[in-house]
Amino acid sequence: MGRLIGLLSTAIAISVGVVMLIGLLTGVFPGLTALLLQIAVITVGATILIGVVNLLNVHLRRIVGRGPGLIYSLALVLSFLLVIALYVLDAEDARRIVMEDVQVSIEASLAALLVIALVYGAFRLMRRRVTWAGLLFTAALLICLVGILPFSALEPVAQVRAWLLAVPASAGARGLLIGIALAAIVIAMRALIGQDRTYRE
Amino acid sequence: MDNTTRLLTILIVLLAFAVTALAIPYARRRPKALALRPVAGFEAVPLVAGASVEQGRPLMIALKGEGIGGNPTPFALASAEITYQVVRRVAMGARTPIVAVSETSMIPVAHSALQRAYASRGRLSNLRPEQGTQWYAAGPRSIAFAALLVGLSGSTRASGMVLAGSFGAEIALPLWGAANTRIPSIAAPREIEGQAVAYVMADHALLGDEFALAGAQLGGDAASLGAVVAQNFLRYLVIAALLLPAVVVIGDAITSGSVSRLLTSLLGGGG
Numbered sequence: 226m227g228r229l230i231g232l233l234s235t236a237i238a239i240s241v242g243v244v245m246l247i248g249l250l251t252g253v254f255p256g257l258t259a260l261l262l263q264i265a266v267i268t269v270g271a272t273i274l275i276g277v278v279n280l281l282n283v284h285l286r287r288i289v290g291r292g293p294g295l296i297y298s299l300a301l302v303l304s305f306l307l308v309i310a311l312y313v314l315d316a317e318d319a320r321r322i323v324m325e326d327v328q329v330s331i332e333a334s335l336a337a338l339l340v341i342a343l344v345y346g347a348f349r350l351m352r353r354r355v356t357w358a359g360l361l362f363t364a365a366l367l368i369c370l371v372g373i374l375p376f377s378a379l380e381p382v383a384q385v386r387a388w389l390l391a392v393p394a395s396a397g398a399r400g401l402l403i404g405i406a407l408a409a410i411v412i413a414m415r416a417l418i419g420q421d422r423t424y425r426e
Numbered sequence: 427m428d429n430t431t432r433l434l435t436i437l438i439v440l441l442a443f444a445v446t447a448l449a450i451p452y453a454r455r456r457p458k459a460l461a462l463r464p465v466a467g468f469e470a471v472p473l474v475a476g477a478s479v480e481q482g483r484p485l486m487i488a489l490k491g492e493g494i495g496g497n498p499t500p501f502a503l504a505s506a507e508i509t510y511q512v513v514r515r516v517a518m519g520a521r522t523p524i525v526a527v528s529e530t531s532m533i534p535v536a537h538s539a540l541q542r543a544y545a546s547r548g549r550l551s552n553l554r555p556e557q558g559t560q561w562y563a564a565g566p567r568s569i570a571f572a573a574l575l576v577g578l579s580g581s582t583r584a585s586g587m588v589l590a591g592s593f594g595a596e597i598a599l600p601l602w603g604a605a606n607t608r609i610p611s612i613a614a615p616r617e618i619e620g621q622a623v624a625y626v627m628a629d630h631a632l633l634g635d636e637f638a639l640a641g642a643q644l645g646g647d648a649a650s651l652g653a654v655v656a657q658n659f660l661r662y663l664v665i666a667a668l669l670l671p672a673v674v675v676i677g678d679a680i681t682s683g684s685v686s687r688l689l690t691s692l693l694g695g696g697g
Binding site: 251272273282283286297331336342346349400401403404407408410415417420423 | 638
């Protein structure tokens with residue numbers, strides 16, 4: 226029975242995928258593709274409920290079982306309930322304080338911390354082992370940082386910086402993006418022909 | 427979508443479809459003939475998993491910004507494969523790994539990967555699903571999610587970190603946390619900024635299309651190997667397409683335009 230259900234779900238997934246692909250590329254079955262898209266949007270929307278249940282399940286268990294990270298879980302559940310209550314009570318001002326003043330301030334301070342983490346990362350790269358790649362990275366970083374300084378004496382460095390960003394950095398980024406896109410296409414094709422592991426097991 | 431773009435898209439899709447459909451049976455018939463290049467990030471997975479089993483501490487896997495039902499769907503499938511392959515190696519241990527996801531549609535995908543991995547080892551009864559998949563809401567550039575991973579790994583005393591998905595520069599925070607607590611980290615971000623930071627800060631980084639090789643590198647089944655063959659074939663096609671204009675320009679310069687004339691006569695261009 227389980228195998229039959231698995232086969233049926235695989236057949237449905239492949240059929241829907243193929244119909245959507247043909248519909249989006251050629252413009253045929255406009256009504257059917259719109260309906261399938263609506264079903265997908267509703268299903269994804271329903272997963273929000275799964276997320277809320279998952280969140281409360283994990284953290285309430287941790288609070289009741291007095292597991293590690295109890296304080297964090299308590300803060301998370303209380304914040305969750307607070308935000309829900311503010312929405313139910315339609316307390317616009319209090320909601321703005323929570324979402325903008327508290328959340329944005331915390332994220333801004335974390336962003337500042339991010340800079341320190343990145344500097345530490347560059348230091349760690351060289352400390353671990355001095356390699357040609359590490360030296361090249363540090364040299365490029367220094368040229369980029371020095372080249373941005375507004376001094377006329379540093380104009381040649383600024384030109385090297387502009388070239389570095391326009392040619393090698395841009396070419397490398399495009400190469401990586403093409404590789405990622407090819408991988409995505411192959412994964413999608415593998416799913417469409419029923420060879421993804423989620424279908425097979 | 428204009429007609430030229432549509433035609434090119436259909437051609438690319440048909441080509442990718444044909445190549446993938448042919449490569450998988452080829453890989454099934456000749457699995458030994460395919461040699462994969464070593465990737466440091468995948469070679470480190472058994473060590474990171476082994477440390478989790480030996481220390482009796484959970485491994486933390488974080489999947490950011492990907493879910494089923496949209497453009498990121500193929501990336502979600504790739505992340506699910508990474509999760510499956512890593513969890514298979516820690517399923518022998520006492521502690522269920524923690525899979526933190528940022529998209530709600532990723533919860534069933536991650537849970538399914540956990541279940542299948544434990545089932546493949548015959549240890550489904552050891553899986554504690556209430557500890558496994560954990561959802562934390564995150565925006566597209568959520569620094570809060572990245573900071574949360576630092577707290578989560580500290581409070582659960584994680585033995586290692588595997589980070590995959592659409593991490594940008596904010597991946598620096600969990601990687602910094604991993605370095606400070608001296609736990610190994612493997613990062614497979616798909617954003618360019620995230621890849622740059624991961625290259626510098628992670629113990630092992632999966633760059634470019636390497637995130638899609640988990641099945642072939644760690645599993646070695648025919649479908650995954652076939653996908654690698656298809657990926658490589660398409661890559662060589664792209665390289666050829668990129669080199670062709672350069673060859674034509676250089677050839678024209680040497681032969682006073684003969685190469686262009688030859689191509690025009692072959693392809694019937696120029697009216």
